[in-house]
Amino acid sequence: MNDPDCLFCKIVGGDLPSTKVLETERVLAFRDINPHAPTHVLVIPKDHYANVAELTGADPGLAAEVLAAAAGVADAEGVADSGWRLLAxxxxxxxxxxxxxxxxxxxxxxxxxxxxA
Structure with a gap:
């Protein structure tokens, strides 16, 4: 499932460059091009889902894989012990x-x- 007009689908497809941090069969993590912290990585499902509700409704297993990948990124980036934030x-x-x-x-x-505030 892919959207030809979606920026992240283009990254998944290799049509746009990214700095990959982690990749599995169904999940991709890459550095944000405008980082707001020393570690700022985006974690996405490779299939296109518009938002959290759409992903969790369609494929809860994939949602779990994305969260596990985020924890893997925190570990690989060396921030797992000091603390990290996950934001969607x-x-x-x-x-x-x-x-x-x-x-x-x-x-x-x-x-x-x-x-x-």
């Missing part, structure tokens, strides 16, 4: 900029409060 924006009010479900793995420094 789902929908326009949450600030989702690419309509392909993705999880941000942040770490490498104190991250502060989750939401600003």
């Amino acid at each position: 924006n789902s929908g326009p009010n949450a600030g989702q900029e690419v309509s392909h479900v993705h999880f941000h793995v942040f770490g490498g420094r104190p991250l502060g409060p989750m939401l600003s």
